[in-house]
Amino acid sequence: xxxxxxxxxxxAVSDFLKKSENFALIKFDKTTHIALEGLRKELLKAxxxxxxxxxxxxxxxxxKMAAEKEYKDLHTFQKQARSLKENTAIxxxxxxxxxxxxxxxxxxxxxxxxxxxxxxxDKTTYDGVALDKISRLPSKLELxxxxxxxxxxxxxxxxxxxxxxxxxxxxxLNAKAKKA
Numbered sequence: 105x106x107x108x109x110x111x112x113x114x115x116a117v118s119d120f121l122k123k124s125e126n127f128a129l130i131k132f133d134k135t136t137h138i139a140l141e142g143l144r145k146e147l148l149k150a151x152x153x154x155x156x157x158x159x160x161x162x163x164x165x166x167x168k169m170a171a172e173k174e175y176k177d178l179h180t181f182q183k184q185a186r187s188l189k190e191n192t193a194i195x196x197x198x199x200x201x202x203x204x205x206x207x208x209x210x211x212x213x214x215x216x217x218x219x220x221x222x223x224x225x226d227k228t229t230y231d232g233v234a235l236d237k238i239s240r241l242p243s244k245l246e247l248x249x250x251x252x253x254x255x256x257x258x259x260x261x262x263x264x265x266x267x268x269x270x271x272x273x274x275x276x277l278n279a280k281a282k283k284a
Contacts, residue, residue, distance in 0.1 A: 110161060117165040117194070120155050124196030128223035128235055129162075130154075130208065131190050135217045143211045143218070152204030153196040159188040192221065201225050202243040209239035 121127055132140065140154075147154055197204035212218040220232035220239075230238065242250075 113158070113161050114165045114168070117155070117157055117162055118169055120153075120194060120196060121165065121169060124153070124194075125199060126197040126201040126223075126225045128195040128197065128205070128208070128225075129188070129221040130193050130195055131219050131221050131232075132156075132193055133191055133217050135215060139211070139215045139218070143208065143215075146207040146211050147195065147204055150203035150207040151198050151200070152207060154193050155196070156191075156193045159192050162192065162194070163188065188221065197225070200244065202238075202241070205235065205239035206243060209236070 144154055195204060195208060208218070208220075220235040222232065223230040223235040223238075225238070241247075
């Protein structure tokens with residue numbers, strides 16, 4: 105007979121993953137409670153959540169979810185999740201995962217005991233090194249702003265290039281009129 109407590113924990117982990125859509129597994133080894141609470145606060149600002157889990161319960165929850173049709177993309181993640189060791193927590197990132205990853209990277213810079221293990225972003229599996237690189241990238245809003253700014257910049261220079269000779273000519277005429 106299965107342990108009811110473990111089944112309820114497995115269901116809670118599955119529900120957490122279903123609500124999150126995009127998630128990452130992090131390693132926290134010898135991390136203080138204060139550092140974890142700081143991480144929770146930073147993630148709340150970025151609409152993310154963190155949940156400490158047991159590796160075996162997580163593996164069983166992933167196996168159960170991967171059997172469902174809508175989560176069939178978890179099969180690649182399922183293979184990597186079997187080899188989990190050490191203390192693990194899940195970062196629930198939601199649809200806009202870049203803000204949550206950036207918030208975690210900010211906290212991980214100050215606390216070296218925090219690091220990425222695995223991640224599942226936009227139905228693609230990433231290892232810890234790739235997640236670390238992704239977390240250093242600017243957010244989607246910043247990138248869109250830079251693209252729009254770079255598109256606007258040539259137009260501004262073009263308008264200025266057309267307008268500048270006319271201004272210069274008007275100043276020269278004005279100066280001649282004052283002299284005469």
